[in-house]
Amino acid sequence: MKSLLVMKFGGTSMGSAERIRSAADICVQVHAQRPVAVIVSAMSKVTDMLLETLRHAEGGDERGVEEMLRKLGEKHRECCAGLLDGTARDETQIQLAEILNEFARIARGVLMLGERPPRSVDEAIAVGERLSSAMIAAHLRNRGVEAFAVNARDVVVTDAVFGNASPLMEQTREKAQNLLRPALEQGRLPIMTGFNGATMDGRATTLGRGGSDFSASILASVLDAEELWIWSDVDGIMSADPRLVSNAKVLEEITYREAAELAYNGAKVLHPRTLAPLMEKEIPVWSKNSFNLDAPGTRIVPVTRNGPMGPRAVTSMTNVALVSVDPASAALSGTKIMARSLEALAAANAEVLALTSSSYRQNFCFLIRTSELPAVIEKLEEAFSIELAHGYLHPIDVDLDVGLIAIVGEGMKGHPGLAGRIFTAISQQSVNIIAIAQGSSELTIGIVVRKEGVEKAVRAMHEECGLGA
Ligand code: ADP
Ligand code: ASP
């Protein structure tokens, strides 16, 4: 469908009855002009609340569970009451209660078991998006748009990596074409849940935190959309997180590769895997602000009109860990140890954010997300059980007091002396550089520093490269 637009509304854009109304205004307006498919996130904070409920349940805290269930019910009832009235409201309230009951059943199961099986967690936390999609769909129907809520577990087919699943694009395409295309052709407006999916045999999965962006790009790709618009609470993709850098400026255009590098290095504005499904078909993406419709937003495209522009934006991540593997015996081959470590990382399904090594000491260290640390340590200790037991390898060292900062831009290679200037600017803030990783992509320089220095270093780098408004 050539003119199809896919739009995604994030958590803040779905954060209250008033916000959902504004999102619906946008849907009504666009739907009058072209076919649209919409992806929604849960109301902001709801996924965190669902996870917190499960943590209470796992810890045997029944009162905590009931209190969270009460808060979740209240939040959605209040939002629904602000959006709808009469029969539509009553019917939607019943629907919301049913969805929340499904969640309560899982949470009470976890309470009984004392553990959280990953697949039950995925089924449980997808509830947030089911609740928000039910509300906005009902509200749109009330306004005369033939909208209908779709649970992505009926559309997005994934592998079985619970909590961080990857889509199987061919199978997803088939489902989307069968389920959504006929409706779109009839002028109906599907509102699909972001974040979740299911395996081929129907087990519930999720795509990782912030995954609704990824859901949207998956859907845009399999429906051959003309464009994807991602609605958030900032005017577009900026030269830095505006929460850290007060003079960060909105970028008019950036490339897929730049956006992907920014996201991988911590820019929360996009889920890291968002761009991948769009690259082959070159579907353009707009990052827009549902709180400020006058701002044009950022256009993400294969190549920018001005060509490579050198440094564009700075990002940071503090939920990371630096893991060091250090042979105690010169008899061990550093290369083999590295190869086996990387295999262990792959088995743990972890992503390496930066990697550095010393050929002299044969040791090396890599940066991963803290959330992936337990699985990584388990796999490393399993892989090196003999070497560790016999002292051929020093105990695996984990440093949590670190952060990653990165500068991203196509064409940085053509700016001689840039790296030196950045390192000097950071050092002048008395921030110690622990490791440097200049990605082979040539469009990112990643720097590991002490956690307390992250914000200072981000501002120094932003300033040194003249990225501000
Ligand atoms: P949503 O709920 O709509 O998905 P997110 O909270 O996930 O929105 O992402 C938007 C947030 O990303 C912004 O509020 C901003 O603080 C943060 N952010 C981090 N880096 C950047 C950047 N380079 N440009 C814009 N926003 C950024
Ligand atoms: N609701 C999910 C989360 O908070 C997905 C998303 O908002 O993109 O992680």
Ligand code: MG
């Ligand atoms: Mg997000």
